[in-house]
Amino acid sequence: MDKSSDYGSMKYPETPINLPDNELKPEYGSDVMADVISDMGFKHIFVLPGSSYRGLHDSLINHRRNQNPEMIMCDHESIVVAMAHGYAKASESAAACVIHDLVGLMCASVSVFDAWVDRVPVVIFGGSGPQDPSRRRPIDWTHTASMQCDLVKPFTKWSMDPVTLQSAIDTMLKANKIAKSKPQAPTYVSLDLGLQEDPLPENLIIPDASFNCYQAPGPISANIEAIEEAARMLIAAENPLIVGGRFGRETQTSEILIELVEISGSNYVEDRAVVCMPTFHPQNLNGDPKIRETADLILAIDCVDTTTAAGAHNKDLRGRPGQKIIEMTLENLITSSWSNAGGPQAAVDLQIDCDPTYGIKQLISAIKNQLSNNPATIKVIEDRKVSISKRHKILRQEQKEKWNDTWDSEPISTGRLTFELYEAVKNKDWVLPVRNHRSFPEGLWNFSKSGQYLGADGGGGVGYGPAAAVGAALAYREQGKLPIAIMGDGDFQMGSGAIWTAVHYKIPVLIAINNNNSWGNDEFHQRNIAKKRNRPVENAWIGQRMAEPATDYATMVRSYGGWSEGPISNPRDLSKVFKEAVEQLEMGNVAVVDVRTML
Structure with missing residues (x-):
């Protein structure tokens, strides 16, 4: 094998090799950027690789040694931001992520909007440029814009495209402070590729991120x-x-x-x-x-x-x-x-x-x-x-x-699903980072205090569930809590790549898929509009149902390396399966149960 591709073990934890024992001093702009991210207190940074921040990527690994922050890789930009969103809510602190230039930011935009509406402090760094035309590769012309932050400016609390390394450092610190100051919300800073890769200029000032001027202020009192x-x-x-x-x-x-x-x-x-x-x-x-x-x-x-x-x-x-x-x-x-x-x-x-x-x-x-x-x-x-x-x-x-008449029904009622899952975890130190909200049955799950449920996605972006659950589960892993999530099959399918991240980084989480084989919310809309127009309700499934073939979610999860069972159609099987899933969770594994539910 060629030495350049002899990576050693690729298992978690991802540990850089062949680095000197002594701590490295910053040499390039991106080294300082990585140091600033660390100094702001971020333990993790959620990423999807992109050439527009190749300098920062290198610095996070070979300068910061993949520690504080530790890189958490995802497979889609919307998952990157949604995972940071979930982590921020579960940790009750700001979260950081990095997004590839224009195309990456476009893909991530729905998750940025979710975090904006949900008022969650996510600090988003974006690769950009080079703004100097003489340094651009042909593809860089497609991937640059005069004001990259304009893409998300309408739904971020603050955004900036700094043009010097000094302004980049100052802007990163300011973005973190603004995101954490209540009312909280996402901020966005683009980091020019040229600034990342240039050697450090003379007279560069690297502020101390612990100074009071970079901290969020105290709470605002009432009149x-x-x-x-x-x-x-x-x-x-x-x-x-x-x-x-x-x-x-x-x-x-x-x-x-x-x-x-x-x-x-x-x-x-x-x-x-x-x-x-x-x-x-x-x-x-x-x-x-x-x-x-x-x-x-x-x-x-x-x-x-x-x-x-x-x-x-x-x-x-x-x-x-x-x-x-x-x-x-x-x-x-x-x-x-x-x-x-x-x-x-x-x-x-x-x-x-x-x-x-x-x-x-x-x-x-x-x-x-x-x-x-x-x-x-x-x-x-x-x-x-x-x-x-x-x-x-x-x-x-x-x-x-309310659920008596459908308690033993097949497909399974959401009431029975919720009750059996709660029975399996009620004596554990559980948390529910994600759940269905319109179909969640009130009174069957005993919440004893705040902080046990993290709320919905904010902006209604489907695909939030898996990523947010995994991001939250990372925070809960550090707290010793057991994260349990309930989400629809459409939500799970759109964000299922988050399961690979959970398995690879050994982030235990249990997900129950409320699988009605439909984009259920919209099928209800079609039923209602048909009734209003006196048209056949029995056609509401067309363009809504995900059947023939039905997605094999258990096989999908196993292909990512997780434990999975399903589809479960008999409600009498739920107790045993959920008990096994909780055992997998307590062993530190990713467990997903596909439950066929009625619409």
């Missing part, structure tokens, strides 16, 4: 007068409702949110695709179809779209008679003139712009002060809590009984 008014409104309300939003992916949320819900005697529901409160907390009415309409006060905290949180789209867009809305969020500080994400202007009566966690603490303090020496109001609140608790018990029983 004191607004907090006092919110406390008065909650105390005076007869049927208050609190809606918790995406801060439910933070582990600290449930403790303070429970205190707020209890001290105010409020009903509680979750915003779309999030879990902030314990499922069986007596004031948790998530899934109640009427509470949003009957509440006389709604406090929406860190919600993606306050109008949706209030269940007030269309006919109630301008508000409901006798109902007040308080909005506590940072969303108003990160508006976009390009995207309509976030919904219309809600009928808000009191707007409080602040860090939601900090604002809740302020609000709790204000309520306590206003309730002191007020035993009559405290009794009203305690009586209301008793009433809410009774409603909670009835609701949870109804949610369980």
Whole structure:
């Protein structure tokens, strides 16, 4: 074998060979770029190879020795960013990734948009250039643009195309700070290939990334007068409702949110695709179809779209008679003139712009002060809590009984799938980084606290699931938690290449495929439009069903090196198969179970 291709072992961990024992000093621009990435604290960097950052790639391996950050390779740019997205949410910190110039950034753009809508701090570095025309190969003319960052500028918090090595270093540090500063969101910096490959210039200043000027600021507090008014409104309300939003992916949320819900005697529901409160907390009415309409006060905290949180789209867009809305969020500080994400202007009566966690603490303090020496109001609140608790018990029983008629059905109901999977992991230190949201059955999976579910994709980009689950699982591997994911077959198929990354880098994860052999969400749309037009509903499957042949997901997963079973069609087989899958997970393996479900 030629010496140049004698790579040694290609197994994980990927360890560079034939390097000197002593620590290398930076020689090239990309060496300094790699050092800055390390100094910013990134343990991993998600990548797909591309010639436009060949200098940085070399520096990460042969200068940084593939340590801090460790390179995590994926097989598609959308997977790269989605994996960083999942890792950032699970680690509650910023994540870094590198994307190949224009074509790579185009492929990644849907995942960048997802992270933008989901308000997740992903720092994206992109190879570019060379901007000097005299240094371009023929293909480089196709792969360069005057402003590469314009591709994602509408859905990043900040982006820049620096033209000198000094400005590149300064820009990288600034991008990291901006991404981590709340409201958080992705940032993008292109790194010119010429700057990567040039020797270091004289008088280059390499700032210390630990300096305060490069750190995210502390939380933004609420206006004191607004907090006092919110406390008065909650105390005076007869049927208050609190809606918790995406801060439910933070582990600290449930403790303070429970205190707020209890001290105010409020009903509680979750915003779309999030879990902030314990499922069986007596004031948790998530899934109640009427509470949003009957509440006389709604406090929406860190919600993606306050109008949706209030269940007030269309006919109630301008508000409901006798109902007040308080909005506590940072969303108003990160508006976009390009995207309509976030919904219309809600009928808000009191707007409080602040860090939601900090604002809740302020609000709790204000309520306590206003309730002191007020035993009559405290009794009203305690009586209301008793009433809410009774409603909670009835609701949870109804949610369980909903699945009785289809419990033993073939194909398998999503309720049975969810119940059996939860039974297999309920006594473990589990987390659910990904799940279906529209088809997820409320009340069958017992969430005990926030941070156990990381929320949806953000922008609705299909293919997010596998990559986000694997990215989150990498963070959970470091935390000693067992990641469990539930996703549709279309989502899994579009992002299945993430399974290779999980197997290669020994990232344990368990995925249950909710496989209805259809682009189910869209088939429902076709059924509904056919009914409205009085046309045959039985044709809704055409252009929707993935059948004849059905994809053999178990074989696909095994080809990547993972453990897999399925398709499972008999619900009585689920318990045994999920038990085996959990055993594989605990041994550090990748396990995927294909479950045939009804639409």
